Amino acid sequence: xxxxxxxxxxxxxxxxxxxxxxxxxxxxxxxxxxxxxxxxxxxxxxxxxxxxxxxxxxxxxxxxxxxxxxxxxxxxxxxxxxxxxxxxxxxxxxxxxxxxxxxxxxxxxxxxxxxxxxxxxxxxxxxxxxxxxxxxxxxxxxxxxxxxxxxxxxxxxxxxxxxxxxxxxxxxxxxxxxxxxxxxxxxxxxxxxxxxxxxxx
Amino acid sequence: xxxxxxxxxxxxxxxxxxxxxxxxxxxxxxxxxxxxxxxxxxxxxxxxxxxxxxxxxxxxxxxxxxxxxxxxxxxxxxxxxxxxxxxxxxxxxxxxxxxxxxxxxxxxxxxxxxxxxxxxxxxxxxxxxxxxxxxxxxxxxxxxxxxxxxxxxxxxxxxxxxxxxxxxxxxxxxxxxxxxxxxxxxxxxxxxxxxxxxxxxxxxxxxxxxxxxxxxxxxxxxxxxxxxxxxxxxxxxxxxxxxxxxxxxxxxxxxxxxxxxxxxxxxxxxxxxxxxxxxxxxxxxxxxxxxxxxxxxxxxxxxxxxxxxxxxxxxxxxxxxxxxxxxxxxxxxxxxxxxxxxxxxxxxxxxxxxxxxxxxxxxxxxxxxxxxxxxxxxxxxxxxxxxx
Numbered sequence: 331x332x333x334x335x336x337x338x339x340x341x342x343x344x345x346x347x348x349x350x351x352x353x354x355x356x357x358x359x360x361x362x363x364x365x366x367x368x369x370x371x372x373x374x375x376x377x378x379x380x381x382x383x384x385x386x387x388x389x390x391x392x393x394x395x396x397x398x399x400x401x402x403x404x405x406x407x408x409x410x411x412x413x414x415x416x417x418x419x420x421x422x423x424x425x426x427x428x429x430x431x432x433x434x435x436x437x438x439x440x441x442x443x444x445x446x447x448x449x450x451x452x453x454x455x456x457x458x459x460x461x462x463x464x465x466x467x468x469x470x471x472x473x474x475x476x477x478x479x480x481x482x483x484x485x486x487x488x489x490x491x492x493x494x495x496x497x498x499x500x501x502x503x504x505x506x507x508x509x510x511x512x513x514x515x516x517x518x519x520x521x522x523x524x525x526x527x528x529x530x531x
Numbered sequence: 532x533x534x535x536x537x538x539x540x541x542x543x544x545x546x547x548x549x550x551x552x553x554x555x556x557x558x559x560x561x562x563x564x565x566x567x568x569x570x571x572x573x574x575x576x577x578x579x580x581x582x583x584x585x586x587x588x589x590x591x592x593x594x595x596x597x598x599x600x601x602x603x604x605x606x607x608x609x610x611x612x613x614x615x616x617x618x619x620x621x622x623x624x625x626x627x628x629x630x631x632x633x634x635x636x637x638x639x640x641x642x643x644x645x646x647x648x649x650x651x652x653x654x655x656x657x658x659x660x661x662x663x664x665x666x667x668x669x670x671x672x673x674x675x676x677x678x679x680x681x682x683x684x685x686x687x688x689x690x691x692x693x694x695x696x697x698x699x700x701x702x703x704x705x706x707x708x709x710x711x712x713x714x715x716x717x718x719x720x721x722x723x724x725x726x727x728x729x730x731x732x733x734x735x736x737x738x739x740x741x742x743x744x745x746x747x748x749x750x751x752x753x754x755x756x757x758x759x760x761x762x763x764x765x766x767x768x769x770x771x772x773x774x775x776x777x778x779x780x781x782x783x784x785x786x787x788x789x790x791x792x793x794x795x796x797x798x799x800x801x802x803x804x805x806x807x808x809x810x811x812x813x814x815x816x817x818x819x820x821x822x823x824x825x826x827x828x829x830x831x832x833x834x835x836x837x838x839x840x841x842x843x844x845x846x847x848x849x850x851x852x853x854x855x856x857x858x859x860x861x862x863x864x865x866x867x868x869x870x871x872x873x874x875x876x877x878x879x880x881x882x883x884x885x886x887x888x889x890x891x892x893x894x895x896x897x898x899x900x901x902x903x904x905x906x907x908x909x910x911x912x913x914x915x916x917x918x919x
Contacts, residue, residue, distance in 0.1 A: 344576060344681050344918060346688040349664055352729045354551035354722055413585065424586055456696065516747060517757055521777030523711040523740025523767050531649040531798075531841040 385454040396457065408455035409437055414447045425450040532639030533570040534878035534914075537676070540565065540669050551723070552662050554716045562912060563658060565666055569883065569899045569916040571639075576683045576897070576918055579643050583815045584633055584887045584894035587645055590810055591797055592892075595622060598796045598805070607821070608801040609838055609866055614773050617782040618792045626791035627700075628891065629693060629764070630656070632898075634907070635815075635885040638876035642814040643885065645806075646870075651790050651798030652768050652841070654716065655886060655913060657723040659898030660686035663915045670917075681918040683897045687727060689890035694731035705734040706789070707754065707763035712739050717766050724764060740767045745777050751786045752777075762787040769795035770839050770865075800836045800868050822867040832872030838865040842909035848872055850905075858906050875905060884911070 384390040390401035415421035421430035431451045540546075543565065547555045555563040598604040599619045610618065631650035637643035664684050670676040698704045708725050710717040721737065728735035736754070743760065744753040751759035765772070765788060772778060773795075781792075796802065803819040810816060818829060832851035840846060844860025850872055875882035881901040888896040902911035 342573070342577075344573070344683040344685070345664060345667065346685045349661060349687050350730065351550065351661070352726050354726045413582075424589055517744035517753055518746075518777075519744045520741055521745055521780075522743050522752075522772060522775045523709070523765075524775055531652050531654065 421448040622793040686896035689895040710766035764789040819870040
């Protein structure tokens with residue numbers, strides 16, 4: 331069943347390096363793996379810049395937002411997390427006919443080369459950066475990334491598409507709406523969630 | 532996969548209480564237990580859990596697409612007709628999901644078998660994503676586990692990334708969070724998600740699901756200050772939403788819901804026979820059939836589940852050797868499925884269930900529940916795991 335072919339490199343770590351709580355509990359909490367904990371540290375502010383999508387390292391560098399090494403790291407990390415397959419058939423079995431490709435030279439190089447493998451065609455990668463201020467005044471900056479490689483993730487702009495759908499529904503219901511007396515304070519509640527039981531699963 | 536005894540961390544209950552984990556003990560009975568842990572190898576995690584989870588997730592997405600384009604299948608899943616368009620459009624518009632959990636019977640040998648999907652209102656998130664991670668870090672620090680011990684868990688990190696991406700698409704970077712009144716555990720789970728949203732730079736106000744308001748003529752549901760709710764997370768299932776007093780308003784208003792309406796297709800156990808029908812023989816699937824399917828050929832040993840059941844309620848089973856077990860509950864008014872019986876692995880008198888987490892489209896972590904019975908319930912204990 332397993333067709334993933336991870337390159338023989340560093341041992342893969344399966345857990346996050348650092349986790350923090352921002353607000354839960356009486357004292358917020360932060361820990362970094364394999365480093366002395368800082369029990370009183372908590373994040374006071376986190377800001378993200380808008381993630382941008384790039385097709386290649388060159389395009390990322392040209393955008394003049396990140397350094398070349400950040401672009402390369404994010405690209406390589408994105409590639410790391412793209413599923414790999416030993417054969418084209420195995421990849422297509424999971425991702426659909428014509429959806430898979432062998433890595434190009436840049437992609438092969440970014441992951442240290444070696445072996446032959448296949449992956450779902452990568453449409454690019456998303457990059458953004460995160461800046462955290464803690465109560466100790468330290469800032470932790472890191473770049474986060476996500477590969478963009480599946481057709482489903484490229485269905486276009488979610489809001490634009492959703493607006494079209496709701497527009498259609500709105501038109502259908504315009505007649506109903508215009509007949510309703512507009513009283514903005516006449517709010518009804520207790521119309522959802524009224525079966526107070528436990529729903530978690 | 533082994534169950535290994537291990538000393539508890541010093542004063543972990545105090546820490547749990549400080550970290551908002553008040554439901555570590557429920558009605559006097561332990562829920563979180565750390566006098567043992569489940570030990571996995573990296574190969575078991577990657578080959579038997581992570582990789583099949585992503586493959587099954589893709590199969591589920593394929594089925595959602597199929598059901599969205601078929602009124603007959605919508606009907607087969609007992610989804611009310613007034614929701615069909617909404618579900619279809621939420622899928623076609625690419626409304627993003629946040630997370631889900633697959634439950635597996637896995638013993639360490641042979642393929643993990645999918646028992647069910649929890650893709651609409653999954654819980655045990657805080658325990659798996661955060662407290663379990665803290666346990667591992669501290670167990671290493673206190674010398675209870677070797678330094679190279681690891682854990683299959685980037686759940687919280689993935690959620691932060693997913694929320695950060697969502698943030699740009701949300702009006703005012705605002706996502707409301709909601710659950711029904713009366714459950715500490717669910718309120719805590721939602722608090723955790725709010726915490727994650729804050730860390731991702733979102734505004735994350737809370738409103739009880741029961742307090743969500745409807746105004747004549749308004750385009751959105753409203754909060755307690757009559758302000759529009761443009762996007763909201765709900766820990767409350769779609770089938771109940773649709774059945775509620777405001778249910779028929781759901782398709783008419785522009786409020787974005789998380790999970791999106793298309794998750795209604797996956798939160799329904801009818802998806803299990805549909806998966807088997809389309810991918811029959813897949814090593815990670817168990818044979819499953821609609822109960823009203825007269826031709827259903829199930830061998831001795833089966834599990835009977837209602838379409839809509841949570842925490843093991845209304846499930847009954849009979850093993851191939853004739854042992855029976857039933858859990859009662861309120862879910863008696865929906866159709867039923869039958870699934871081939873596949874035993875959970877036993878460690879002493881405990882049966883272990885693997886919950887495999889998906890954030891967006893990626894598998895990213897695992898949580899183990901155990902119970903003396905063969906059916907995992909809301910009282911089943913959470914036990915941490917480690918890769919050693």
